[in-house]
Amino acid sequence: MPTIKYYLREGLLPAGVLTSPNQAHYDDGHLRRLRLVRALVDVGGLSIAAVREVLTAVDTNEESMHHKLGAVQEAISQPATGELDPIAVKDVQAFFDRHGEFEFFGVDESNVTGMLVSALSAARSVGHDHFPELLDSYMEAMRIVARADLEYIARRTSSDDIIEAMVIGTLIGDAVLKAVRRVAHAEVSREAMDTD
Amino acid sequence: MPTIKYYLREGLLPAGVLTSPNQAHYDDGHLRRLRLVRALVDVGGLSIAAVREVLTAVDTNEESMHHKLGAVQEAISQPATGELDPIAVKDVQAFFDRHGEFEFFGVDESNVTGMLVSALSAARSVGHDHFPELLDSYMEAMRIVARADLEYIARRTSSDDIIEAMVIGTLIGDAVLKAVRRVAHAEVSREAMDTD
């Protein structure tokens, strides 16, 4: 309960309707919003500041749907950390070129690019220069995921629901994928042992 | 530099060889280890305590390779957070049953299961009851990823290299997959718009 007051103060939850100077009323929307915040924090690992960014992007009504989706995407993608290896930048550029995405994810422009570059930079710094060779397999796999995600999101009708489904589908999906990947590792390595 | 001293104190880096009571010598191995720690912290988002767990698991020589891999896997998979929905537990059990993994990932036994259950619980709490329907597509995609990962790891020869490749391949791979998934979302949704 003190946490809710804190979230209210931080602007993560809209204030309740004051029925009297010391009584505020909260409806299902508030509860839903609270659960969303908890999901973003617990499962998505977002900071309070990041959650606020996401929510303001979600709540903005002025922009076009396209613009809004982009803003939300950026908000749920943490920017680059650590130092960026120029060769990693090249690797990412080459990857985008190969998949015709270069015009959409120009280096230095989006957090997605930053995530990719910093991850590959870190790989290089620990001697894993060949990591980028995995990118195409990853892309192939992620296309399957993305198609499932899109189909899932497309069930929603209202644009608010679409935005929200994208946010939680992306963040919870990230967590789920992590876990499923570990399951798949176990399965595949067991298969490999059998055929040895 | 003070950070390095801190890591030494925390036992994340082995002490250098003392050439004299106030001069310690650090070799390439130390630098490599330092970079590994930075990668785990920056890209993997692990806490210092988690990094220590991973490193002790990596450095243990007494256990079998199999045991070691398992310990490392657990160390790099954060345990469940938030409250667990019993229906989510059922969903996860059903998923494991479907893929014949139930004997390997018993509920309550591994962090991987915990990750999955808490993610699905969070999804349910925000009204996304149908999220588990995505699991099979995710598993299909992750098999592709896992095969690529295994092939990547199999290039290593020494068992130390294998362990290390697994650690950084898993953690950096998670970050890379996140980013690539966002790229795939963009590609797939653009395709969908074209065919509309």
Add this chain to the structure above:
DNA sequence: GATAGTAGAGAGTGCCGCTATCCATATAGG
């Protein structure tokens, strides 16, 4: 012999996500 530099250890710092306290009001029970 003065200076500079390092190892090692303890205390201190800043941020972040809460949590506890305080006060004014207000509704509920008697």
Add this chain to the structure above:
DNA sequence: CCTATATGGATAGCGGCACTCTCTACTATC
């Protein structure tokens, strides 16, 4: 009507974590 309890709002405090600062003892070098 009056007290007890509870709530909203605001301010201050707390605990954990990842560092960072400082202090001491010593030694290698000029």
